[in-house]
Amino acid sequence: MSDRSKKLGPRVTVSVTPGDYDTLNALADKDDVSVSWVIRRAIHEYLQRHYQPARPLRQPASERRPVAPERA
Template sequence: MPVMSERPKKLGPRVTVSVTPGDYDVLNKLAERDDVSVSWVIRRAIQEYLRRHRSSSVDMRKAPVKHPSAPQRA
């Protein structure tokens, strides 16, 4: 089980996202179950997502990938 005191003292840039009430409830229950913050759960989910989508043949820093399903900014 993760321990809150093991987190880095200084984190990088902040990101603000909105989630559905149902997703927030699930995130909150997961956080309570593991005795961590919702932010910790979200950071871990981002880390896992990025790990799954990294490719040694693509340098993610060079060219952003646009996904048709991603919402477009106005």
């Protein structure tokens, strides 16, 4: 495994429309970065906005232990 693949992780291949490709190139040129960097950043921002980790399932009430009443 190369140092680069260790740093970045697995590869993903995506096909885009010619118009989107031109727009990605324009954005990359404007900021003097690679198209790959723009796409990685876009994926990162999308995941930050939309990913919600799964919450642990609550145990059904019928399976919960009864709670002892509080003493005064």
